[in-house]
Amino acid sequence: MTLADFVADVAKRRKTIVVYASDGAPDVAAHFESRNVTVERKSLAPGGPDGFVVLRDEDGFVGAFGIDKFAELLDPPLFRPTYRTDVSEPWRSLYEILDNTLFASFGRRQLLGATREIENRAWRIGAGTLRVGFQSVDALAAQVNVYRRLAEQTDLSIHAFVDAGDEAVPVPDGVELFRSEGTEIGDFWFLVYDAAGDPLNACALLAEERSPGIYYGFWTYDEDRVAALSTYLRDGHE
């Protein structure tokens, strides 16, 4: 298992949503533009029963939802059941789509937006472990103030991973440093926050710099995926 495998795993779970609706029906597919999902639209004759949405994966049909129910579900705040194991398969697959956002070419500015979202969430909860990857000593240096504040004002365990040789690394008190040289840490921008086991707040961002300044990866609110990433980093890089 590598960090690249985590990205590949999300990418290969691409699903298809087929929206059956008559012309002029609300466009529920618009909610899915940034998701890891292919959207198809098929027509229904006007004036009949309400339309519906069919969800398919690589094995075929997963489930069908009435379009009203589907649209309701997408109204923010998104409804997220706490105990997902009790949820039937079509819902699980739908939540998987909503939980995982795959992006193909993010610049630093966009990644910074997602990064701040995770850091803010960690600051609000104030407990649990936040694992952060820095591709270089400079990248960490640029964020030192943010992490000093997080360490001083919360009970978070902050683990910083840096691609660094022998050079001095500026680390605020309360931040635990894990350095490595020439490993995958240098290729990835990541934050993994376990929210102290709170399934509704666990989140992670994992992005590989595939060409200079251009990133490919995902962010997720899927607590199982976050837990797997936490375990992977702990066992492989701490």
Added chain:
Amino acid sequence: MSDDPPDVLGRVLDADVDEDLLRALGTREQRYTLYHLLDHERVTLSELADVLAGWRATTESRVTTGADRSSLRIALYHNHLPQLASAGLVDFDATELVVDRSPLSAEEREIVEAAYLSEHWTGEPVTP
């Protein structure tokens, strides 16, 4: 759209309609197959099973699963499509698994359309 449902029953009673069409309209799976063919000339069995599972989700206010869809597909293949085909209402290729719309008379098409438009009011009862 008018506030009142189209008077399907009145039309059917007034017209000299083939009994096969009435029987088809009285069977939910066959009725919805004819509805879908109003807007599509040709459909695969696979898509038709998706569509019937979708409409079942709408009419029963629930999410339909792979098991629902699978039993619909089996019933379509073994029961509903052969019946519709022998009534001359569709053309079913059981090898290629493709369903083609049969040319309906103007009156038959009008009745299917009227039934489709009235489905909002006469839809299946909602079961929890």
